[in-house]
Amino acid sequence: MKKSLMVIVLGVLMLSGGWLLAADEKKAAEPYDEDTYGPEAPIVWDKPVKSVVFDHKVHTQGQGLECDSCHDELFSQEAGAAQEKKDFTMKTLYDGGYCGSCHDGETAFASNKRCTSCHIGVRGQARLTGGKDKAEEGHAKD
Numbered sequence: 001m002k003k004s005l006m007v008i009v010l011g012v013l014m015l016s017g018g019w020l021l022a023a024d025e026k027k028a029a030e031p032y033d034e035d036t037y038g039p040e041a042p043i044v045w046d047k048p049v050k051s052v053v054f055d056h057k058v059h060t061q062g063q064g065l066e067c068d069s070c071h072d073e074l075f076s077q078e079a080g081a082a083q084e085k086k087d088f089t090m091k092t093l094y095d096g097g098y099c100g101s102c103h104d105g106e107t108a109f110a111s112n113k114r115c116t117s118c119h120i121g122v123r124g125q126a127r128l129t130g131g132k133d134k135a136e137e138g139h140a141k142d
């Protein structure tokens, strides 16, 4: 690569890096209060499939939803409770149950779209829990 081009590429990379840092700092500066917005740690289900994520922050602080738009009719305040129920499936979501009561293509993006927004997979879960997943450990070694 020509030297001048290299300098431009590096410059652009540094600038965009600066932007990202600034954005991160701004986010970190906004205090997250669990009493106001619900638990900060994302909720992760691994049944019937690994793994689906729910983030209070996005829904409460981000979208301004009240606790009672989900609790306790759609969901109980107990992480993992929903996955003990047999009907915690896409069919129920498509029929307007659980997440599907909003994720219907009107109130929020439809449950039959953007699968990977909710489905973070085994690797996504490992990332959230600090790489404790076995498959991930195996990869870390090679």
Ligand code: HEC
Binding pocket: 034, 035, 036, 037, 038, 039, 043, 054, 056, 059, 060, 065, 066, 067, 068, 069, 070, 071, 075, 076, 077, 078, 079, 080, 081, 082, 083
């Ligand atoms: C958009 C839906 C939604 C909203 C709004 C919401 N929650 Fe939740 N909440 C959930 C889901 C989903 C779970 C997990 C339930 C499960 O796994 O069965 C949960 C779980 C919880 C839990 C249990 C966490 C744990 O570790 O056991 C608490 C406490 C909670 N919510 C508090 C709140 C509070 C307080 C608010 C309002 C500030 C709120 N939630 C708003 C969907 C929501």
Ligand code: HEC
Binding pocket: 052, 053, 054, 055, 058, 059, 063, 065, 069, 070, 074, 098, 099, 100, 101, 102, 103, 107, 108, 109, 117, 118
């Ligand atoms: C009370 C309504 C409501 C319920 C119930 C609800 N959501 Fe949402 N959700 C929203 C809204 C509103 C948005 C933002 C609009 C959009 O992205 O379409 C959103 C956005 C999201 C996003 C995108 C986050 C991002 O960073 O862009 C994900 C992922 C998500 N919800 C997952 C879930 C899951 C999983 C459930 C069920 C456990 C759920 N939601 C239940 C209203 C809801």
Ligand code: HEC
Binding pocket: 045, 046, 047, 048, 049, 050, 051, 052, 083, 088, 089, 090, 091, 093, 099, 103, 110, 111, 112, 113, 114, 115, 116, 117, 118, 119
């Ligand atoms: C709004 C969030 C959301 C979106 C979008 C979403 N899912 Fe799901 N999905 C869930 C939840 C919640 C469960 C139940 C919890 C679990 O299995 O971990 C689930 C479970 C599943 C299951 C196992 C249960 C069943 O119904 O057979 C499959 C397969 C699945 N999803 C496929 C998909 C596909 C394919 C897409 C995209 C076309 C998709 N999902 C989009 C939230 C979502």
